[in-house]
Amino acid sequence: MFEVTMPSLGADMEEGTLIDWLVEVGDSVEKGEAIAEVDTQKSALEIEAWSAGIVRKLLVEPGETVAVGTPIALFSAEDEAAEELPAEQPASTATATASVQADEPPAPEPTVSQTADADAAPTIQTQSQPTGKPGRARVSPAARKLAGERGIDLTGLKGSGPGGAITLADVEQAGEPRASDTPSEMRQAIAATMSRANRDIPHYYLGTQISLQHATIWLESTNATLPMAQRIVMPTLLIKAVALALEKFPEMNGFYVDDGFRQGSGIHVGVAVSLRTGGLVAPAIHDANRLSLERLNQALTDLVARSRGGGLKRAEFADPTITITNLGDQGVDTVFGVIYPPQVALVSFGNIAVRPLVQDGELRALPCVYAGLSADHRVTDGRRGAMFLNKIKSLLQKPEKLARIP
Template identity: 40%
Template sequence: MPSLGADMDEGTLLEWLVRPGEPVSAGQVVAVVDTAKSAVEVEAFESGVMGEQVVGPGTKVPVGAPLARILPAGAGAGVGAAAPEPAAPAPAAQPMAPVLAPRAEQPPRPAAAASAAPGPPAAAPLATPLVRHLAGELGVDLTAVRGTGPRGRILREDVEREALAAHEVAAPAGLGGELPAAAGRARAAATGIPVAVPAGVPAVTGIPAAVTATGTAVGERRARVSPYARRLAAELGVALGDLLPGPSGAVTAAEVRAGAQAPRAAAMTAAAAEVAPPAAPAAEEGPAPSATPGADGADPMRQAIARLMARSNREVPHYYLETTIELSEPLAWMHARNRELDVARRIVPAALVLRAVAQAAAKHPELNGFWVEDAFRPGEGVHLGVAISLRGGGIVAPAIHHADRLSTVELMGRLRDLVERARARRLRRTELADPTITVTNLGEQGVDLVHGVIHPPQVALVGVGRVLERPWAVDGMLGVRPVVRVTLAADHRATDGFVGSRFLTEVDRQLHTLEEP
């Protein structure tokens, strides 16, 4: 069980992706492990043949305990028979499926008919936890899905295809049947045709007008969405197509916040109803104690973050420095470069700052590494940790490896990929285990200045605020220029203010020496 951060003591094996006796290569993903923050793909450290799998899915394992053994190439004969496989996936890996419309009218399928015949219990469907989660969202029974992946593995496309087929049988085209929003988006992605879906708020019934997955009312009128509501929906991970317009006839921030709270409240209510014993009628009205997470029911991710931050404040003697950087030239370079790039590859200001920090860390290695066993250990490369907020709450800080070797465009691509996979819970072990310096950018949340807390055993964290327009004097002439405030939180055991100030000066210099377009 690998260590995926200083705050990790144990993890839960969710799934093996390789069977005993099959060949593996160094860097190949062989298992999925669940931590307090995310489900993480674990790679093999070396090439060979998968031997005994010591741990089965659903088992909680301390860091450093063996999960499996990799044998030399050619030593796989007879391994498969000796390695037991679980009869069913772990309960932790199974998401709670929503209640959907019955599928009684669906024509019989050969797989379903075969499963109805008496016989030994069928093996669990071969699918990753992410695919199982999607199936739960769409109400798809994985035992009825024919996988098209290697060895019959069920892929995301197989689940979406099954959900689409089920909907087309239950509700003929044009009638607007009961279809979850996720299934509507799957159909829209598969066919390019907008799909009518009901609102995603469980308490709302009798929907007067269907809404497409892009937030447009079906029919002649379009649902208006305020610019702030669009931005808030993107920040909270709320699909505008799941929301109904408010009293004003438009989707506003109030509807977005309600949509963000509804799934969480529904999940908490369902969980409380499942585990709570029947209670006598209450004498007075009031909130049920189980509805609000307390000390015993706190979010595991929040607990992990709390432990790490408490350790940092307890053990690390922080010092803080800040600087204000004028951005006229960097932003002009960015706009010129973006005119030559496809929309999907265009750069945002955060990528400029990340590149500058990576270059500065390479030139000042005293801030790029770890404090372990009362000594500083430099990092083997500049592995830039990026703090990413998750849609369900909490943060992770995976690494962009060797960020100092990447161009701004390449770094932007890595950043976009990292954010997408972090929010889809598809990060890899190496991305969480070895950031050497972390950047947290809260500028998009409207924050001017960030005083961060270092992630042990790292020795530095860079905070980035929002881009502001401020009076700025150049050669005695006063004007209004875009600026950003950048802070450095550093470990005084490893460096002092002199090193930190030179680092921030280098960040400023790097922002003004971007590669030519």
């Protein structure tokens, strides 16, 4: 018998709210299979089983908020007999499995809902349920979160997804956002984290203008030989340049914890992604320095799509060692962000535009981008920060080197 606990889905996460169980008591679960949906205030995520087993007891009800590390379920190994459950558990287990064993579903017990979202949100049917059996419809995490923000009752909403699943598009079509004088939970969480970062982290800021002439020419030449779906975008080059620069400046890659710097175990670049429902997330591309440009480009495209579709994995939230933010698509020239604690640096990029630049003694009009660095003065100083930015700049002048696989 082993416990499944509320996982840490981010370095600053202290508690999580169980949105829904994706399994029932008695289900056989494979390692890596999604077992529950959890709201971290920043995003709704699925958590996965870290080991195969059989669900013996669900300890937390949907809507409950518990601290990280709190047991939320009991599993047993496939070959572990049910009789080996602790003495106080068979009654609870029998109650939990009654809906599967009984001919008719039991009457629901009255509960006090903690949020409108938890009250309206249906649980997911498992494959063990027959098609015609009464049950609640499947709802994607993104759809559930948007419904809560807009005050939409999901119980009467017909889903257009597989098996009647309610999708984000279904919720978007169900009504306009309700007027509210209070910020969303995500906005409150972002406000709390950024306020703490501004208060506790002694930031310093540096910026430089980088010519992308060589990178632009190289990209055009390379993409001419690739199918449309595989063509590399400029943000991929920027991420790879930052990742390789971190190999030379490891003090920018890690965390400030327990009054000291701890270097990251790898170069896991967090990419800031704005969400359609408001707010942002910054999941990680793992070992970005070791990926080919093609794989990095695929990883970036996939990460953005899953961020906005509510399909991120636990590990992608838990361990970014640095964050990159890019507001170039919004026409912003310069960006100086707030470091996401406990990280110690944030790299930012603005709009890529043709600007006047003196090169080889001549004034020329070249495609350029402004790069910014926000860094923690407890770990590095301005000189090292400037050298780090200059390393990024030099790597972007030789884009063919970015294509090499270590």
